[in-house]
Amino acid sequence: MIITGDALEQGQIAFQELLAADTGNEPEAEAVATGGNGPVVLPFTSGTTETPKGVPAPLRTPASFQAYLGFGLDVSSEDVFRNAADPGWAYGPYGAVLGPLAAGVPSLLLRAGFSPALTWQVMERFGVTHFAAAPTVYRAVWAEPTPLTAAIRLRRASSAVELPAPDVMAWAKRNPGVTVRDHDGQTAHGMVIVNGWADAGWESVQASWAGRCLAGLPPSWTRRGPLSFRQARSAGWPLKSWAVGCCGLPDTRGTR
Secondary structure (H helix, E strand, C coil), X not given: CEECCCCCCCCCEEXXXXXXXXXXXXXXXXXXXXXXXXXXXXXECCCCCCCCCECCEECCCHHHHHHHHHHHCCCXXXXXXXXXXXXXXXXXXXXXXXXXXXXXXCXXXXXXXXXXXXXXXXXXXXXXXXXXXXXHHHHHHHCCCCCCCCCCCCCEEEEECCCCCHHHHHHHHHCCCCCEEEEEEECXXXXXXXXXXXXXXXXXXXXXXXXXXXXXCCHHHHCCCCCEHHHHHHCCCCHHHHHHHHHCCCCCCCCC
């Protein structure tokens, strides 16, 4: 376990010690103070035409990743969190690396190719309580014939961008006995509109909801309550315009 703080416990490694011991990336640039607008990561968009476009995320954005981890995913220091998104997709570095680092909570990373059987083995061995992944991952693990054991402790399951198919959703409620909730966002923003898991304000979620804006966004919007897909479509808003117009996020619609 890699820790950014000073109080180390048995089996933990200091992040600063890893940096000091690293000699594989030399020559290295000198550290500089960039402020909140300095880029911290440069993910490249997927699904775009022509050459992939880099979207620099400034140093201040991990604060939103931390908010998503707490309000959207309901992850605390007592939980075992596993984000199975590929690190080449923004949901991977945002949700599995930068968010947990900002929040100071553990994140379980796996150095191996994906397989449904291995996914269940990791959940069982490490006692995963919170799992997040793409809808295709849920479809794959649903088709895995391996029987689940009582050692599976999963209590939160989240899907990025859209929900899995109805038959997968029904299976998840039966075994392992969790409801899958979806969260929406974009590379330029992270997750912004979610059917969150945190207790406060998320007691009920309707199937037609796109979700609520995360905490910290303008109260003039949050007082309106959740926006359904039907309302968004009738307004003619794509997700990015929706996030800009309703959630008060920076207008990056010119970013490709």
